[in-house]
């Protein structure tokens with residue numbers, strides 16, 4: 001139960017000569033793995049750091065844990081400066097991607113360990129361990145060694161070890177990525193339940209946007225060491241602040257088209273492959289407030305927001321493949337050389353031939369689902 | 384379930400049996416002969432099992448020299464040297480593997496270089512040093528030079544290099560001090576490597592001959608190898624008694640092996656880390 005504040009947090013790793021693959025900025029001192037990270041985490045909040053591999057999520061988490069030195073900026077837990085505080089004195093606990101259960105100890109000993117180190121009373125330790133085991137459903141494995149557990153069970157034990165001490169902050173670094181898809185979904189649900197039962201602040205790292213969207217109160221999207229956007233899952237889904245966030249959040253990915261934004265007397269119209277979409281009041285006001293002028297833009301529309309249409313003001317396309325997903329169909333279409341995905345509910349499709357490859361489909365979309373990104377900065381022109 | 388064994392299996396089997404026989408036979412011979420009187424031992428043709436069974440050889444070992452004292456000297460020094468040697472190797476190896484400090488690699492290179500120098504070349508210098516600080520003819524000279532073992536450092540470092548940092552970081556987050564991380568997590572996880580080091584260090588100290596021979600010259604401080612050698616010099620032809628002494632010398636080593644073998648298998652734990 002604590003607040004965590006990251007102020008201009010920065011991490012520079014010393015340059016290693018054999019590693020040139022990253023896209024990170026290099027400074028005189030080394031590679032900039034995390035730059036200018038600002039975030040105020042509220043008490044009891046569940047924060048998810050998400051981004052592609054190498055974007056600095058783990059580095060950020062490890063700086064909060066104290067396992068990595070903070071190059072610049074300030075880290076506060078409950079308004080106490082933590083930069084120079086050792087991990088053991090930060091009152092945090094952490095779940096590692098590969099569990100890191102101590103192999104020479106039984107499950108019970110593993111879970112007791114943090115409390116034993118704190119020299120807590122035996123009755124207290126037993127009570128806490130049994131409670132945690134109960135919550136996680138691992139009571140019957142308490143006397144086994146880790147090697148006799150399945151991946152999912154190990155993960156529970158790792159979580160158990162992290163929650164017995166009732167830490168101020170619970171850190172998790174890709175805790176589910178070693179599990180198979182089914183188990184992952186199940187554990188995700190369990191983490192949600194766990195979250196309701198224990199009162200602590202969570203920071204959770206994942207590269208899986210579905211995990212981020214389902215777990216987080218707020219999610220932090222990172223790329224190349226730089227925070228791209230912070231917001232609730234709904235916010236980042238509805239209002240992605242730049243092209244990267246737009247493409248990263250949501251499956252299937254948002255469709256992007258080259259388009260032209262035209263301004264005429266404070267009224268904006270966007271033109272995509274001959275189709276004209278006049279923007280509504282809200283968008284007009286926001287664009288005007290930002291002083292946006294006529295320009296080439298990247299237009300983003302989510303697959304689920306596209307509708308099959310008829311008439312003149314449409315985009316004409318040809319179906320490449322269609323994937324029947326049950327209640328909906330994903331149509332992969334090509335229009336003027338640009339590919340897009342359209343999600344159509346199965347009942348709309350019934351009795352039509354649009355599912356055959358080679359079929360011609362016309363589509364359009366309402367103005368409120370259009371996202372406009374500057375070609376130059378890749379930022380959303382509305383924000 | 385029956386498994387078919389091919390020719391190479393049987394060849395291997397025969398080879399192994401031969402090797403086991405060749406290495407084990409002298410010990411059997413030694414043990415059986417230690418119960419023969421001297422004249423039977425030297426008789427032609429030789430007997431395999433003792434025909435005139437006697438334990439006189441054993442009793443005279445204790446009568447004719449302070450064998451019990453040698454035994455205690457050997458066990459105490461070897462035990463202490465092993466204990467301290469294992470701890471120091473483990474700690475120093477851990478530091479070389481897991482910590483960064485200035486000139487780490489250079490220092491390690493120097494340490495390694497010391498391992499390359501033959502022990503015999505170092506001995507005169509170390510001896511002069513011991514004379515200089517007046518440690519000769521004391522338990523100090525039989526123990527302290529054994530407290531740091533470079534091979535041990537190297538062996539433990541190698542183990543800790545392969546030990547994933549995650550365990551140590553987990554322990555750190557769980558509240559351990561730097562020393563506790565080593566003592567409660569790293570050291571126990573090195574169990575199987577440590578067991579082999581225990582055997583190695585015990586043997587190295589228990590069997591060492593040259594060093595105790597030159598650095599100690601009072602009988603009270605003799606270790607078993609020196610004691611036995613002195614027996615050869617004093618009573619060179621008492622072979623039966625020698626065999627009795629030799630049979631008793633190998634007992635602690637056998638016990639240690641028997642005990643540590645179990646530990647080896649226990650130590651082969653893994654599976655806490657997925658990867």
Ligand SMILES: Nc1ncnc2c1ncn2[C@@H]1O[C@H](COP(=O)(O)OP(=O)(O)OP(=O)(O)O)[C@@H](O)[C@H]1O
Pocket residue numbers: 013014016022024031033051052053054055056057058059060207
């Ligand atoms: N010890 C280190 N020394 C030098 N560079 C490092 C070190 N650790 C990480 N980096 C670099 O810092 C960047 C961020 O790494 P980090 O581990 O935080 O990424 P991540 O977002 O957790 O990625 P992943 O999803 O693959 O775990 C990477 O480019 C990585 O190469």
Ligand SMILES: [Mg+2]
Pocket residue numbers: 057058059173
């Ligand atoms: Mg990572």
